[in-house]
Amino acid sequence: MGTEDEALVGGMTNAGTVFRRGAVVERPAPRNAPALHAYLLALKGNGFDAAPTPVGLTEDGREQLTFIVGDVALPPFRGWVMTTTALESVGRLLRRLHETSGVVGVDPRAGWPGDLADPEGGTMLCHNDVCPENVVFRDGRASALIDFDLAAPGRPLWDIAMTARYWVPMLDPVSAAGLYPEGLDAPARLRILADSYGLSRQDRAELPGVVEQATDVCRAFVGRRVAEGDPVYVQALAERGGWERWDRLQAWLADRRETFMAALLN
Known part of the structure; x- marks a missing residue:
């Protein structure tokens, strides 16, 4: 260079x-x-x-x-990243991507990575990694998505669930501490994401379960990287509480499934 x-x-x-x-x-x-x-x-x-x-x-x-000009958030995430305006703009941007991606279609022979792919597959290419680090902001609103390396065929609902994990975030308070601002109302923010995307009532009813499914896939992804001795993931797992963190998170999601469902449907 x-x-x-x-x-x-x-x-x-x-x-x-x-x-x-x-x-x-x-x-x-x-x-x-x-x-x-x-x-x-x-x-x-x-x-x-x-x-x-x-x-x-x-x-x-x-x-x-x-290169796309704008602001990209890095952890720990500051308040501007987690505003309602920012969250709504992420939902709308994801809907735009899906509408266009559905028109484009997907080549099933292209060797798309399976790391974070929807286990049920699909005919649309999902981004699969719409985390704050992969969203470019301008004036406090999401304006572009970057890093499509983990894109793979799947359901639109799968991509929404993966996005919700990062942007609500769908994390227990202990896991969220230090990475996200305090006081974020997870059920309310999940509803905001669904509303801004324009999610159907049927998909809203399924979303909490798909978030749990996506969390299982993410845990398995980390497990494979750790088993392979990837130093980045070995260090991150240790710094973030090891497998106990994943156990706590998954129990938290299961315990609050009905709360999330009520926020989405009522």
């Missing part, structure tokens, strides 16, 4: 390997980069302007994408 390159911080998997050079971001290319780039170009061709545009692939296994 040249002296004019700016290292971009954030994320776990590609930490320290993402650089900006002017209007272009260069980062490690996922294995299915050709299919993913075709998808991103199809999104743009169908009017979705809130994602990076592929520029090309380098010979040394990196991808180049357009």
Whole structure:
């Protein structure tokens, strides 16, 4: 990298390997980069302007994408990231992505990663990782999504559940402490996300259960990374309370399932 390159911080998997050079971001290319780039170009061709545009692939296994100007939140998340306005804008942006993604369709032969994929599959490509670090904000509102590396076919409801995990957040108070502002009302915020997305009543009734399903998948994902000896995930698991944290979180979600259901439907 040249002296004019700016290292971009954030994320776990590609930490320290993402650089900006002017209007272009260069980062490690996922294995299915050709299919993913075709998808991103199809999104743009169908009017979705809130994602990076592929520029090309380098010979040394990196991808180049357009840089999107704005603010990206890093943990611990400050108050502006968790405002009602921010949450509503995330819901609306996710709905726009899904509407366009449904038109684009998905190539089932493209080798989409299964790390956080919907176990029930689907005909639409889900982002699967709409965490604060992957949302670009302008003037306090979500304006773009980045880092589609974990995108895979699934149900729209699955993507909403994965998004809710980060943005409500669907975390017990002990797990949320230190990462999120205090006093966030999880049932009310889940309702706001559903309302801003325009979620149907049937999907609202299913959402708490799908959040629990998504949490199971996320736990298994961390387990695989830890078993492989990935130092980033080994350290993160230790710093965040080990497997006891996951046990506590999953019990908390199950205990409050009816509370979340009532907030969504009443």
